[in-house]
Amino acid sequence: MLSTTSQVKVDPRDAKLSMAHFYVAFIALAIGGLMGLLQTLVRSGKFELPGGIGYYEILTVHGVLLGLVLTTFFIMGFQHAAVSRTAGTHSNAARRTGWIGFWVMTIGTTMAATMILMNKATVLYTFYAPLQAHWIFYAGLTFVVVGSWIDGAAQIMTYAKWRKANPGKPGPLLSFMAVVNTVLWFVCSLGVAAEVLFQLLPWSLGLVDRVNVLESRTLFWYFGHPLVYFWLLPAYMCWYAVIPKIIGGKIFSDSLARLSFLLFLLFSIPVGFHHQLTEPGIDPAWKFFQVILTFLVVIPSLMTAFSMFATFESAGRAKGAEGLFGWIKKLPWGDARFTVPFIGMAAFIPAGAGGIVNASNQMDQVVHNTIWITGHFHLTLATSVVLTFFGISYWLIPHLTGRKLSKAMNKLAIIQAWVWLTGMTFMSGSMHAEGLLGAPRRSAFSLYNGAKQAAEWIPYQIAQAIGGSILFLGIILVLIIFVNLAFFAPKGEEEFPVGETDPNAEKTPMVLENWKLWIGLTIILILFAYTIPFIDIIRDAPLGSKGFKTW
Amino acid sequence: MHIHKYEKIWLAFGLASLIVFLTVIGISAFYLGNKPPSCLTTINPEKVDQTVPFNHPGLHKVEGKEWDYELVYVAQTFSYTPAEVKIPLGAKVKVIATTKDVVHGFEVAGTNINMMLEPGYVSEYVTTFNKEGEYLLLCNEYCGTGHHLMSSKIEVVK
Numbered sequence: 001m002l003s004t005t006s007q008v009k010v011d012p013r014d015a016k017l018s019m020a021h022f023y024v025a026f027i028a029l030a031i032g033g034l035m036g037l038l039q040t041l042v043r044s045g046k047f048e049l050p051g052g053i054g055y056y057e058i059l060t061v062h063g064v065l066l067g068l069v070l071t072t073f074f075i076m077g078f079q080h081a082a083v084s085r086t087a088g089t090h091s092n093a094a095r096r097t098g099w100i101g102f103w104v105m106t107i108g109t110t111m112a113a114t115m116i117l118m119n120k121a122t123v124l125y126t127f128y129a130p131l132q133a134h135w136i137f138y139a140g141l142t143f144v145v146v147g148s149w150i151d152g153a154a155q156i157m158t159y160a161k162w163r164k165a166n167p168g169k170p171g172p173l174l175s176f177m178a179v180v181n182t183v184l185w186f187v188c189s190l191g192v193a194a195e196v197l198f199q200l201l202p203w204s205l206g207l208v209d210r211v212n213v214l215e216s217r218t219l220f221w222y223f224g225h226p227l228v229y230f231w232l233l234p235a236y237m238c239w240y241a242v243i244p245k246i247i248g249g250k251i252f253s254d255s256l257a258r259l260s261f262l263l264f265l266l267f268s269i270p271v272g273f274h275h276q277l278t279e280p281g282i283d284p285a286w287k288f289f290q291v292i293l294t295f296l297v298v299i300p301s302l303m304t305a306f307s308m309f310a311t312f313e314s315a316g317r318a319k320g321a322e323g324l325f326g327w328i329k330k331l332p333w334g335d336a337r338f339t340v341p342f343i344g345m346a347a348f349i350p351a352g353a354g355g356i357v358n359a360s361n362q363m364d365q366v367v368h369n370t371i372w373i374t375g376h377f378h379l380t381l382a383t384s385v386v387l388t389f390f391g392i393s394y395w396l397i398p399h400l401t402g403r404k405l406s407k408a409m410n411k412l413a414i415i416q417a418w419v420w421l422t423g424m425t426f427m428s429g430s431m432h433a434e435g436l437l438g439a440p441r442r443s444a445f446s447l448y449n450g451a452k453q454a455a456e457w458i459p460y461q462i463a464q465a466i467g468g469s470i471l472f473l474g475i476i477l478v479l480i481i482f483v484n485l486a487f488f489a490p491k492g493e494e495e496f497p498v499g500e501t502d503p504n505a506e507k508t509p510m511v512l513e514n515w516k517l518w519i520g521l522t523i524i525l526i527l528f529a530y531t532i533p534f535i536d537i538i539r540d541a542p543l544g545s546k547g548f549k550t551w
Numbered sequence: 552m553h554i555h556k557y558e559k560i561w562l563a564f565g566l567a568s569l570i571v572f573l574t575v576i577g578i579s580a581f582y583l584g585n586k587p588p589s590c591l592t593t594i595n596p597e598k599v600d601q602t603v604p605f606n607h608p609g610l611h612k613v614e615g616k617e618w619d620y621e622l623v624y625v626a627q628t629f630s631y632t633p634a635e636v637k638i639p640l641g642a643k644v645k646v647i648a649t650t651k652d653v654v655h656g657f658e659v660a661g662t663n664i665n666m667m668l669e670p671g672y673v674s675e676y677v678t679t680f681n682k683e684g685e686y687l688l689l690c691n692e693y694c695g696t697g698h699h700l701m702s703s704k705i706e707v708v709k
Contacts, residue, residue, distance in 0.1 A: 054696065124693050130653050130670060131695070213654065213669050256554070277587040278665055280672035284586040288577065295569055302565040306558050361576050362585050365665045369656050369691035438660025440691035446699035451687040453660045506553050542593035542671030548653045550628045550695025 010496060014084035015400035017098050019486070021077025022397065024106060025070050026482050032065030033475035040427065040468030043461045045445045055444035056122050056551055063125030064116065067381070069109050072144065074389050075234045076101070076151045079178040081396060082237065083155045085496050086172035087162040094157040101151030108143025111136050122551040124442065126224070127200070129216045132547025135204040138196050145189050145196075152182035163513075170508045173254055174241045174498060180261040181233040183515075187522060188226035188269050195219035203547060210544030214281045214537050221272030222530065229268035229297075231381055233261065235388035238341055239308055242392070244499035246337045249315025251499040252307040258512045260300035260307075266522055267296045270529030274359045278368050281540070286533040287361070293529060294359045301352060308345060336405070336413035337395050337497070343417045344387030347424070351379035354432070372435025374442075375428040383424050387417055390478055395494055397485040404492035409481055416477040423474055427467025434460035588666035588676045596670035599625055599651045608632045610644075617643070618677055624648035624688075626655040626668050629697030631688060635704045643679045656691030659705060667692060680707045 010018070035058040041047040042055050049055065080098055084090055090098065114136070115121040121137035159179050163171055170176065195216050203211045240257045244250055251257065273290035276282060316327020332338050354376045357363045367373060394413050398405050405413075435441075439457040448454035511517070554562075579585045599605045608623045610633075622644050625632045638644060648657050650668040657674060658665045666674045690701035 056693065056696065056698070059693075128654055128692075213671065217654075217669075253553075253555075256558075276667075279667045280588065280590045280669060280674045281593070282589055283591070284580065284589040287587060287589065288580055291576065292573055295573055298565055298569050299562065302562060303558070306561050310555070310558075356572070360572070361580050361587050362663075365587055365663050368665050369658065369667075438658065438687070438689075440656065440658065440689055440699075442693045443691075443699040446702075448687055448689060448702045449704070451702065451704070452685060453687045540591065540593065543595050543597065545596060545653075545670045548628075548695075550653060550697075 008496075009493075010081050010084045010400060011089040013095060014080060014090050014098075017090075017095060017102065018077040018081040018084075018396075019400050020099075020102055021073045021080070022393065022482075022486075024109070025073040025077065026479065028065040028069040028073065028109075029475060030479055032062050032070060033472060035059070035062035035065070037468050037472040040461075040465040043443075043445050044465035045458060045461065046465070054119065054122060054551065056124070056442075057116065057119055059442060060116050060122050060124050061113075064112060067125050068141075068144065071231050071381075071385075072105065072148050075181070075230065076105075076148060078234055078237075078389075078392060078396065079155050079181065080151070081400065081496070082174040082178050083158050085174070086498060087158050087175040090154060090158050091161065094154045094161075097157065098151055098154035101147045101149070101154060103147070104150060105144050105147030108140045108145075108147055111140030111143065113140075115140065119551070126220065128220070129200060129203070129211045129213050130545035130548050131551075132200075132204055132549060135201060138201045138204055142193065142196050142201070145193055149186060149189070152185060155179065155182055168510070170254075170258070170510060170513050173251070173257060173501075174237060176258060176513075177233065177237045177241065177261050180265055181230060181237075183519065184226055184233065184265050184268065185230050187265075187519075187526075188223050188230070191219045191222035191272075192224075195223075210546055212538070212541050212544050214279070215534075215541065217276065217279070218272065218282075218530075218534060218537055221275040222269070222526075223272075224275060225272050225294075226268040228377070228381065229264055231385050233264060234392075235341070235344065235385045236261070236264075236304060238388050238392050239304065239345060241499045242497050243308075243338060243341060244311050244315070245497035246335065247312065247315045247332055249311050249318065249499075250502045252310045252314070254501045254505060255508045255512065256303055256307060258508065260303040262512065262518050263300040263303075264297065265518060266525055267293055267300070269522065270525045271297075271359075273529075273533070274364070277361060277364045281537060282533055283536065286529075290529055291359055291361055293525070295356070298356070305349075334410075334414070336410045336417070337391055339414050340391035340394065340417040341388040343421050344384040344391070347379050347383040347387070347421070351376065351384055354379065367435055369441055370435035371431045371439045371441045375431030375435060378424060378428045378431065383420070383428070387420060390416070393482060393485070395497065397482065398489055398492075398494035399496045401486055401489075402491060402493075403485060403489035404494050405485065406489055409484055409489065412477060413481055416474055416481065419470060419477060420474040423467045423470030423472075425467070427464050427471060430460040430463035430467065434464075588674055590673050590675040592673040592675075593671055594649055594673055596649075596651060599649055604647060605649060610636050610638060616645075618645045620644045622646045624657070624703075625651060626657065626690070626701075627651040628653060628655075628695050629690070629701040631690075631701070631703035633703065635706070637706045637708050638680050640683050640707055640709050641679065641681060643677070645675060645677045647673060647675050649673050653694050654692050655694050655701070656689070658689055658691045660687045660689065662686065665691070680705075683707050683709060 121133035123131045123133045271294040316330035319330045321327035321330045655668045686705040688703040
């Protein structure tokens with residue numbers, strides 16, 4: 001659905017804004033990835049950190065930089081480019097808003113990072129009270145979230161401008177998707193903002209003495225689960241709306257793509273209790289209710305899987321593929337822009353199945369807080385999402401910098417993805433297996449007083465170190481490609497691929513653009529799932545907790 | 552909105568399996584009683600040592616209840632009290648635990664005992680120890696520098 005206002009090339013001024021986000025994202029990847037390598041080495045039991053650096057300090061750096069900084073900066077950079085490309089160049093006001101968002105996020109990141117490096121905030125990226133970090137850490141995180149709101153507002157401004165100029169027409173698909181993700185982000189990050197602003201900041205500043213621990217955890221997980229969908233949806237943007245163009249096919253269905261995004265908006269927020277299944281103080285009936293809502297994301301996930309393979313098959317058949325699986329051979333396996341995200345897509349099949357285990361009441365009790373969980377989100381976030389992000393950068397970075405992805409870099413990018421998959425198979429595979437035996441997540445190397453069970457875990461931890469080392473090699477490769485594409489690749493025009501719908505496809509129904517309806521439904525579901533248990537949590541609260549610094 | 556016939560079949564299959572999953576989980580939780588640990592009892596986290604039953608941690612035989620023993624634990628950075636306990640094989644035990652300071656995990660590796668301990672709340676789980684041997688109780692929620700050293704031993708003996 002190419003509209004008249006869509007630009008084939010992202011305006012250079014918007015490109016600069018996007019690139020600023022990517023520089024921060026890839027610096028975070030470099031440092032955070034190194035920390036990940038060190039963690040797997042420490043936990044193998046064969047290596048100790050020099051200079052008295054604490055394991056949990058580097059664990060905090062790893063989680064904050066990769067889970068919060070890399071993702072948020074990459075996503076905002078990508079969405080700026082996607083909106084500018086499909087809904088038209090940012091106005092000066094929108095662009096200025098974007099820059100303000102960028103700087104607020106960057107200042108916040110610096111504040112939080114400084115506190116972590118000074119060992120004043122070794123609370124991991126989930127910062128569970130009553131562990132009490134320095135107030136500057138919490139203020140820094142607030143800046144990151146508020147900055148991302150400002151950044152997102154800029155994207156909504158440009159989208160609204162397009163809608164106003166094209167009355168009665170659904171907005172361009174990629175922009176629509178970026179806006180859904182931004183709305184999801186606004187609604188869910190209100191939870192963490194409330195936790196930090198009303199609970200943790202005043203408490204760490206000494207303005208209040210005590211904090212309600214369960215309330216803070218509930219607010220955190222109201223945010224924490226949609227956070228993973230905020231990471232995932234930009235990858236889906238690429239799968240739904242970019243990949244069809246790369247493989248020479250058409251978008252399977254514009255309306256179903258939009259509908260699945262809206263279903264993610266509905267079902268990703270009122271589900272935080274499935275992270276709190278083993279916690280006291282929450283009624284099991286409410287836990288089960290949120291488990292049901294959790295499972296409903298299966299529907300848009302299955303819709304996505306169907307659309308992807310339908311697109312692949314029809315593209316293959318249009319190129320003359322025969323037989324049941326002949327179309328597989330017609331896919332452009334030599335093109336990194338396709339193959340790299342495809343590997344991520346394939347990883348989502350076991351990753352999603354693992355997620356169903358985690359969300360099931362009883363099975364969660366077996367795996368909760370074991371290293372199985374770490375294995376799970378290294379498949380979802382650190383494989384499906386991150387490989388897709390890498391795949392996006394291979395055309396987006398040169399598009400923005402006026403360069404071209406050379407044949408050599410394309411090849412290196414494909415090698416990088418296979419290296420990544422190999423490393424992750426070792427690391428995530430052994431994490432899953434070790435977790436089933438009971439080994440905990442987020443723990444340094446320990447013999448647990450010579451316990452026999454713990455001794456059985458060590459071979460898996462060595463496998464994780466091997467996987468971690470291979471993954472670090474993967475990070476070096478992707479950084480080489482990034483630096484090449486940003487500064488050294490040959491000058492030229494790299495396409496920003498935007499998929500088109502079949503010309504015979506039905507018109508997209510305008511109800512999908514009825515934001516009042518969808519945001520209203522989202523709020524109703526949230527109120528339904530959270531009001532009563534949240535009132536119970538506050539009403540039946542025990543004496544609150546003072547702050548502890550146990551690191 | 553047009554939905555392709557194959558997609559309808561695919562989604563119907565997905566929805567059907569969803570309903571089966573949820574029914575299994577629901578029946579298991581509410582009919583068979585396999586609910587996740589969700590004790591609603593609160594406690595003053597600063598007076599744990601003076602509060603029954605946490606003033607006497609350890610294994611206690613009880614009469615006239617659905618379980619034979621109560622096993623009481625107090626967690627604090629970076630240890631559990633008691634540090635070691637022997638349980639007779641086949642005993643039905645109610646595990647009762649709480650924390651004196653930050654959030655801790657309470658996981659007995661190789662069993663289904665896995666719950667969060669949060670300041671101000673009591674966590675409970677009823678289970679039967681059917682297999683002889685040594686079990687490692689460990690903290691699986693980050694609690695500070697000594698998190699990975701926080702453990703205790705459970706021996707199930709004949």
